[in-house]
Structure formats: C-alpha cells, structure tokens
Amino acid sequence: MAFEKVCNLEDVSEGEALQIETFEEAIAVYNVGGQIFATQDRCTHGDWSLADGFLEDGVIECTLHWGKFCVRTGKVKAPPACDPLTIYPVEVRGGEIFVDYEAGKVGE
Amino acid sequence: MQTVAIVGAGIAGVTACRSLRESGFSGSIILFGDEAQEPYDRPSLSKSTLKTGGPPPPLAKPGWEQEFDVEMRLGERVISVDFHARSLVLDRQRSVTFDKLVLAVGARARSLAAARSAPPGTVHVLRTLADSAALREELGAGRRVIIIGGGLIGCELATTVRTMGCEVVLLESSDELLLRVLGRKMGAWCRDRLTGLGVEIHLGVSVTSISTDAGVRDVRCSSGRRFTGDVAIVCVGAEPSVELARDAGLACNRGVLVDACGRTDNPAVFAIGDAASWPLRDGGQRSLETYLNSQSQAICAASSIVGQAKPAPQIPISWTEIAGSHIQMMGDVEGPGAIVERKSPEGDASMYLRLHNGVIQAAISIDRAKDFAFVTKLIEREFEVDSNMLADGTTGMRDVFKAASRADVKC
Numbered sequence: 001m002a003f004e005k006v007c008n009l010e011d012v013s014e015g016e017a018l019q020i021e022t023f024e025e026a027i028a029v030y031n032v033g034g035q036i037f038a039t040q041d042r043c044t045h046g047d048w049s050l051a052d053g054f055l056e057d058g059v060i061e062c063t064l065h066w067g068k069f070c071v072r073t074g075k076v077k078a079p080p081a082c083d084p085l086t087i088y089p090v091e092v093r094g095g096e097i098f099v100d101y102e103a104g105k106v107g108e
Numbered sequence: 109m110q111t112v113a114i115v116g117a118g119i120a121g122v123t124a125c126r127s128l129r130e131s132g133f134s135g136s137i138i139l140f141g142d143e144a145q146e147p148y149d150r151p152s153l154s155k156s157t158l159k160t161g162g163p164p165p166p167l168a169k170p171g172w173e174q175e176f177d178v179e180m181r182l183g184e185r186v187i188s189v190d191f192h193a194r195s196l197v198l199d200r201q202r203s204v205t206f207d208k209l210v211l212a213v214g215a216r217a218r219s220l221a222a223a224r225s226a227p228p229g230t231v232h233v234l235r236t237l238a239d240s241a242a243l244r245e246e247l248g249a250g251r252r253v254i255i256i257g258g259g260l261i262g263c264e265l266a267t268t269v270r271t272m273g274c275e276v277v278l279l280e281s282s283d284e285l286l287l288r289v290l291g292r293k294m295g296a297w298c299r300d301r302l303t304g305l306g307v308e309i310h311l312g313v314s315v316t317s318i319s320t321d322a323g324v325r326d327v328r329c330s331s332g333r334r335f336t337g338d339v340a341i342v343c344v345g346a347e348p349s350v351e352l353a354r355d356a357g358l359a360c361n362r363g364v365l366v367d368a369c370g371r372t373d374n375p376a377v378f379a380i381g382d383a384a385s386w387p388l389r390d391g392g393q394r395s396l397e398t399y400l401n402s403q404s405q406a407i408c409a410a411s412s413i414v415g416q417a418k419p420a421p422q423i424p425i426s427w428t429e430i431a432g433s434h435i436q437m438m439g440d441v442e443g444p445g446a447i448v449e450r451k452s453p454e455g456d457a458s459m460y461l462r463l464h465n466g467v468i469q470a471a472i473s474i475d476r477a478k479d480f481a482f483v484t485k486l487i488e489r490e491f492e493v494d495s496n497m498l499a500d501g502t503t504g505m506r507d508v509f510k511a512a513s514r515a516d517v518k519c
Binding site: 063076 | 123151168400
C-alpha cells in the first residue's frame with residue numbers, strides 16, 4: 001500500500017475530472033460533490049480519455065461513443081462499454097489528493 | 109409473477125433487460141433473438157469487424173444473463189403474436205405467454221428493385237454479422253467493389269473497404285452524399301475526404317439493373333452508364349421490421365407507432381429501437397435507427413413497464429466514421445434558425461451548429477468529441493448560448509457550457 005500524491009484538491013473542482021499521467025497507465029481523478037474518486041482514464045471500450053468526458057451524478061460519460069461508468073464502483077452504466085473500470089483507493093489530506101496505484105482493482 | 113417478453117436482442121432489447129432490473133423489476137424476462145450469436149455491437153460491422161474479421165464487441169459481458177436473470181432464447185424466431193392469449197408463437201409451433209411485450213425487432217436492409225433479379229449471393233447488403241462475414245469473404249487487395257448508396261453505411265463501407273486495399277466505386281442517386289443525415293455541407297465535405305482516399309464517386313446515378321456475367325458484376329444506370337466490378341453492395345437505407353406488429357393489428361407507419369413512453373396502441377405492448385416510430389422532442393415522430401436513441405427508448409419503456417413512466421421524446425443522436433474522421437451529430441440540421449460554423453484553433457471547420465432563438469437545435473462535429481459532449485447537453489437542456497462564443501474555436505465548449513448553465517440558473 002503506497003499512496004502517492006497526484007495533485008492538489010483545488011486542481012479538480014466540483015463536477016470536474018482530471019487526467020493524471022504519473023503512473024504506468026493514466027488515471028482520472030473526479031470530484032463528485034466534494035468527494036474524490038479515481039479510475040483508469042482509458043475507456044474500456046475504445047482508446048479514449050474519460051477525464052475529458054462529462055461527469056454528472058457520479059457517472060462519467062465517454063465522449064467517443066457515450067459509454068457510461070460509475071466513478072465510485074467502476075460499474076458500466078451504459079453500452080457500448082462492456083467491461084468495468086479499474087478503480088483506485090484515494091485519500092485526501094491537507095488539500096492534497098493521494099492515490100494508491102498498486103492497489104487498483106477491477107470494478108463491479 | 110409477471111413475465112416481460114422482449115423480441116430482439118440488439119442494443120434496444122439488451123438495454124431493456126438491463127433497465128428493467130435496474131428499475132427493480134423482479135418478474136421473469138425472456139429475450140428472443142433470431143440470430144444465434146450472443147448479442148453483439150452492430151456499429152462495428154461496417155468498420156473494425158469487417159476490416160479485421162474478428163468478432164464484434166459483445167453488448168454485455170459474459171454471464172450477464174445470470175447477473176440480470178434473463179432467459180435468453182437465441183436463434184429462435186417469433187412468428188406471430190396472439191394478443192388475446194398474450195402469447196408469442198414460435199416457429200417450432202410452441203408458444204410463450206407474457207404479461208408485457210417489448211418489440212425490439214430492429215430494421216432490415218432496404219432492397220433495391222434493380223437488384224431483385226440478381227442471383228442469390230451476388231449482391232450484398234449489410235445488417236447482420238452474417239452479412240459482414242459474407243462480404244469480407246469477397247474482399248481483398250485489388251478487388252473492385254461497387255457500393256450503391258451514399259448514405260451512412262455506404263460511406264462507412266467505402267472507407268473501410270478502401271483501406272482494405274480494394275478499388276471502390278460509390279454510386280449515389282441524389283446530387284450529394286449523406287444528404288438525409290448530414291445535410292449538403294457535410295455531404296460535400298465527406299465527398300472531398302472520400303475522394304482524397306481514392307474512392308471514385310458518381311452522383312445523380314440511378315441504378316436500373318445489377319447482373320453477373322462470368323463472375324463480373326455489371327451495374328447499369330438509367331443514363332446508360334455501366335459500372336463493372338467484382339463485388340456489389342446495396343446500401344440504400346433500412347426498413348423498420350413491422351410485420352410482427354402489423355400482423356397482430358398494431359398501428360404502424362414506417363415503424364410501430366408508440367407514444368413518448370414507448371406504448372403501442374395495445375397497453376401491454378411496447379416498441380423500441382429501429383422498429384419503433386417514436387415522438388420527437390421537436391415535433392413529429394419517426395423511426396430513428398440510431399444506437400443511442402435505441403438505448404434511451406429501451407430505458408424509457410422499462411420505466412413505463414415498472415409503473416414509473418416518464419415520457420422521453422427523442423432528439424436524434426448518432427455518430428459515424430468516414431474517411432478517417434469521427435463525426436457526431438445530434439438534432440436535425442435542416443430547420444429554422446441559422447447555421448454557425450465553428451472553426452478549430454487551426455482554422456478547419458470543426459462543427460456546424462443550428463442556432464434558433466439563442467438555443468442550439470442541432471449540431472454536427474468533426475473530430476471534436478470532447479467539445480461535442482457539452483454541445484449535446486446544451487441541446488438537451490435548451491440553455492441559451494452566446495453565438496460568438498460558439499463560433500470561436502479557441503473557447504472550449506466546456507467553458508461555453510459552464511457559462512450557459514450559470515446563466516440558466518440566474519433565470
């Protein structure tokens with residue numbers, strides 16, 4: 001278990017997502033009403049960044065083919081996405097966001 | 109216990125199963141599909157599946173029928189509906205009773221009168237995985253392929269088949285490609301791009317016969333012109349499959365007529381997807397034949413079935429891949445208001461938006477998926493936007509959306 005700082009809390013405002021490229025695979029960090037979540041950034045359907053997508057009610061919508069995922073659980077909410085996202089543990093301490101990349105697991 | 113029978117295992121039928129469970133439906137769900145394959149993604153048939161010959165992406169992950177507790181009856185065709193007995197008659201002379209029925213039977217490729225006398229197997233259409241596989245068998249570098257019809261499928265196929273090394277001749281009867289779905293400007297844009305890819309395009313060409321002589325396809329036109337090739341594909345649109353509904357007495361008009369909750373004129377029967385003629389938000393109703401509208405209709409019908417009906421008048425929305433570009437569209441481009449052309453920061457056309465009374469009614473985006481995501485929300489929510497901001501390709505649509513949603517709150 002190794003949490004690493006990925007960005008400051010102020011870098012991801014409410015309702016936004018941010019792409020983080022510090023790990024082997026890019027991750028997306030989301031701010032859902034003040035709660036922070038992290039998933040793999042690449043859509044499981046096509047090679048496309050989810051951080052550029054549309055985040056609403058805790059669901060990220062990919063802009064390429066409109067597949068949707070729950071950012072908290074990684075669960076598929078709309079096809080053509082078929083496989084869930086990998087989700088990562090997040091901690092927020094002193095205005096900074098930390099992610100445990102090694103502890104990522106495939107969602108529901 | 110209630111039984112919902114769903115006929116058709118495409119995106120509409122599969123989404124309906126999923127939505128019923130997500131809406132808390134606890135009765136039994138039976139899903140009929142007349143193809144034997146697990147439910148698959150149809151948009152790939154003209155693209156990656158045709159090109160690589162690999163399997164199309166599945167519509168749901170393996171084991172989904174257990175997770176959603178769906179009885180799948182693949183490879184079984186429903187031949188008629190008996191509303192009085194509330195039963196589906198199967199081709200093996202068995203029947204299945206239901207409490208609610210969802211017709212998600214899709215559409216079939218429209219046939220061309222000129223091709224009806226062609227020997228079986230000599231003229232292709234593209235609608236199913238079997239069609240895609242049969243077509244692929246005939247393709248290969250240097251093969252000359254004649255595509256009849258310059259709509260979405262025709263142009264997608266021209267792209268894919270050309271990149272597979274075939275020579276491609278694309279014949280369109282009207283005076284521009286893609287007129288119905290993308291309008292004249294985008295039609296011309298796509299024609300330029302396809303021409304650049306090496307596709308030979310002929311407009312205003314009306315095909316009168318397709319015959320085969322010693323393995324060569326001979327396509328003749330009313331003007332007297334002839335085109336010969338190794339392969340002929342007819343892509344002249346689709347026809348909603350209404351036979352099951354019509355034979356059972358449901359009202360149909362190029363699609364099974366439904367209200368904005370998906371109900372047909374029989375209260376126990378719903379229709380969704382390509383087979384349904386669904387009310388539009390901006391008036392009128394028609395069969396939309398798109399992936400996303402099919403999903404939206406399935407979700408809506410599922411809510412209606414569980415007693416939480418919420419009308420979902422539709423706005424057409426879809427995407428295509430032509431000549432290497434990812435094109436997305438929402439709403440009808442033709443209509444009142446003015447067209448705003450948005451340039452990319454590099455100065456290329458990146459989006460066409462129809463603006464009426466300060467609200468975006470329709471949009472087409474070229475390789476600008478991220479911006480388009482926000483445009484779709486602006487169209488759905490009817491937020492007023494600043495047309496100068498729209499035209500300025502250096503202002504991201506995310507910012508336009510934020511500004512518009514703030515303004516909307518103030519009202």
